[in-house]
Amino acid sequence: MKLLLVEDDLEMADALQVALSRHGIVLDSVTNLAAAREAVAMSDYEIVLIDRQLPDGDGSSLLAEMRNSGKSARSIIISALGSTRERISGLNEGADDYLPKPFEIDELIARISAVLRRAPVPGSQILVAGNLAYDRSTLDIHVEGSRLVLTRRELLILETLLRNRGRTVLRSSLEENVYSFNEEIQSNTLEANMSRLRRKLAEAGANIVIKNIRGIGYFLHEPE
Template identity: 55%
Template sequence: MRILLVEDELEMAAALRAALAQHDMVVDHVTTLAEGEEAIATAAHCAILLDRQLPDGDGLTLIPRLRACKQIAPVIVLTARGELGDRVKGLDTGADDYLAKPFAIDELLARLRAVLRRAPVMAPDRIRAGCLDYDWHDRCATIDGVALDLPRRELLVLEALLRRRGRTVQRAALEEAVYGFDDEIQSNALDMHVSNLRRKLMKAGAGLEIHGIRGVGYLLKHAA
């Protein structure tokens, strides 16, 4: 799951990135409205966390521009401006939720889950492929009731392949799903994650195979 964080308070941004990463989320962090627009044009995000008081203007002005460009990712406004009038203005401008600072990370995660459940692009709560069951809410893969232990990168690879199972996922799309803007990507890092995931699926009897499509990407399909 890829999240865009538009926040100019670097200490808070660092804390949010660390907390969200612990819940298997890739976070792209920018500090201005202009950078936010560029990030949205560059990559697809499941949700946007948006501060209001940014160096180049009110974060709320970004929302109508997003909707005009048919961007449907839900937006949660994070701001110190938590008075009733501010909250009403934020929601009327098009925000999906409005959370006043300071807030608990658990509440933010709950609100993220809520807006993602309402989002039209959200996957079903559970999906079954081969012998593997995947719970999108809990980010948990099980095979015959036994949890599959996957580190964050491998879990993100699995999610991206499950979303397009039976179709080839281009390498660039996989990298976009697994890495943020600030992540350093070694030349063979993605291949290593895919290889580890393939081995674990095979060992656990998932009934799924990951095929490399030379020069294109990877394909997840039922084992023959």
């Protein structure tokens, strides 16, 4: 999954980038509202993590802007403004959750999972294709009941393809969902990860196949 962090504390942003990556999360990070508006306009994020005290204003002002622009991203405010009054204010302004600083990373992960469980489409946490099932809340993948272990990149590729079942995913869209915008992508990195993912799926007995439309992108082929 891909999240946006709006946080001007660079040390905290770096720590969250490392911690969340261990949970299969791609994190784009910006330091102010202006950059956040550009990021939200360019990419579709599942959750936006927003600090309130930003150099160019209160981060909660972004919530109404996202709603008015039709963006479906969920939001969690992470802020040192942690009084009951401040939390109520943030939630009333449209945040899906409010986590006062300082916080433990495990609690943030739990709140991210809880917010995703409240997604508008029932059962959207479980993605199924053929004999493979992926639980986005636990990051567990099973093929015919047996657990399949993937690397973070492989998991992100598979999740993106599962979320777009029945559609071809453009290479650029796939890279956007697998890599943050401050990562340098080598020309053959995606292909290398795709090759390893295909091999692992085949070895696990998955009856889905990742097919390539040369020069365009990839799609999941499922059994009839």
